[in-house]
Structures are given as C-alpha cells and as structure tokens.
Amino acid sequence: MLDLTVLPAFIAAILLFLVPPGPDMVYMLAVGLEGGRRATLKAILGICTGMSIYAAIVVVGVGGIAQSHPLVFDAMRTFGAGYLLWLTYTTIRNARRTSSKHSSIKAGKWYLRGVLVSLANPKLMLFFLAVLPQFTGNAENYALQLAMLGAVNVLMEMIIYGGIGVLAGSFHARLAGSTNAVTVLNYTASAVYFVLAAAIIAEVVTG
Numbered sequence: 696m697l698d699l700t701v702l703p704a705f706i707a708a709i710l711l712f713l714v715p716p717g718p719d720m721v722y723m724l725a726v727g728l729e730g731g732r733r734a735t736l737k738a739i740l741g742i743c744t745g746m747s748i749y750a751a752i753v754v755v756g757v758g759g760i761a762q763s764h765p766l767v768f769d770a771m772r773t774f775g776a777g778y779l780l781w782l783t784y785t786t787i788r789n790a791r792r793t794s795s796k797h798s799s800i801k802a803g804k805w806y807l808r809g810v811l812v813s814l815a816n817p818k819l820m821l822f823f824l825a826v827l828p829q830f831t832g833n834a835e836n837y838a839l840q841l842a843m844l845g846a847v848n849v850l851m852e853m854i855i856y857g858g859i860g861v862l863a864g865s866f867h868a869r870l871a872g873s874t875n876a877v878t879v880l881n882y883t884a885s886a887v888y889f890v891l892a893a894a895i896i897a898e899v900v901t902g
Contacts, residue, residue, distance in 0.1 A: 697843055698832030705830045705844060709851050712826075718816045721891050723856045726805060727863025729786055729884035734805040735860035741809020742856065743849045746819055750845030753823040754838055769899050776899070778811055779892035786885035815895075823848075 713720075719742050726738040813819065827844050834840035 696835045697840055698834040701830040701832040701844075702847065705826075705847065706851065708826055708830075709848055712822060713852060713855055718891055718895070719813060719852065720856050720859060721887055722809070722812045723860035724863050725884040725887040725891075726808075727860040728866065728887075729881055730805060730864070732861050732864030735857065735864045737805035738809040739853055739857035739860060741806040741811075742813045743809075743853050744806075745810045745813025745816075746849045746852060747845070748814065749817075749820040750823055750827075750842070750849065753820060753827060754841045754845065773896070773899055774815055776815075776892040776895040778815060779888045779895070782808070783885045783888040783892065786881050786888060 723735065723738060723742070727735045730738075823845065827841050830844055831837055831840050
C-alpha cells in the first residue's frame, strides 16, 4: 500500500529543485523559441522519457552503482555538452536558411533531442537517489512508493517546463511570418544552447 500523506512535502521539495533554471528548463525555452509550440510538446515528452529512465534505474537499485563511479557522470555530462554544441551549430545553420527551408525541419527530431538532453543531466539520478527514499513514509511496498514519487516528479516537470516552452513557442508563433524574426529566434536559441554547454563543461572541469 502507498503512503500518499508524504506528497505535499515531496511536491514542495520538487518545486525547490525545479524552479531554479536548470538544463531542462533552459532547453525547453530554447526549443520554444526555435521550433514553436508543437516542437515544445514533443521535446517535453522526450525530457520526461529521460527522467522516467533515471527514475526507473533508481527504483530497481542500479543508481547506487553509478553514484559510486563519478567518472560515469562526468562522461555523460561531457557528452551532453557536446550534443548541445552540435545543436548550437545546427541552429545557427538553420538561422541562415530562408523561412521556407526553416519550416521543412523534421519535427520528429525534437523528441529524441529531449531524451538526449535529459539523459545528459545525470544530476537527475542523484536527485532521485537523495530525495525519493526520504519520502517512503509508511508505505508497505517500497519499490512501488518510489515509482509513484518518480511519476509525480515527471508529471510536475512536464507541467512546469512544458508550460515555459509553450509560452516561448507562442512568442515564436507570433513572429513566424517574419524571416528576420525567425532568424533572430534561431540565433537566440543557439546562444542558449551554447551557454548551457559552456556551463556544463565548466562544471565538469572544476568539479
């Protein structure tokens, strides 16, 4: 049986973790600016897929192995930074195209990008490892309680970060008819990707 009485305190803890800008939030903002609301919906599903994978790993107890090998996390973060640099390059390239070519970008990539960006942020697993066990309460089924908490976390990120992305996507939609505006939005998104990649690299080097 689950213990639902821990949810108010757990949700408060999640908000403290989600509200400060992090890789997922910044990424969703950039996606909204670059691809609009439809891209945002696909990207947040990708983000949540990556989060669900980390939550599942923690639930089955494999997370402790990764926690004891910090080089694994550094490698994943470095991969994530490299991927964001690649997004920087491709977004700048898209900004140089005409508006007709810009609209032909395959939206299917947004989901995969979201998954990769989320998986490249192993702090999610550390968060799950550190926080989820603190809210088991009087649950009779430990694994099921952790799974429920992980699902609540994923749902909240979908709502908060997805909402931020949709708002940015609305801004994109208003300016989509202007070639110059689309170009500016793409350059803005590429700058966000680059800053995020630089922050990750700096953290790996100094950490």
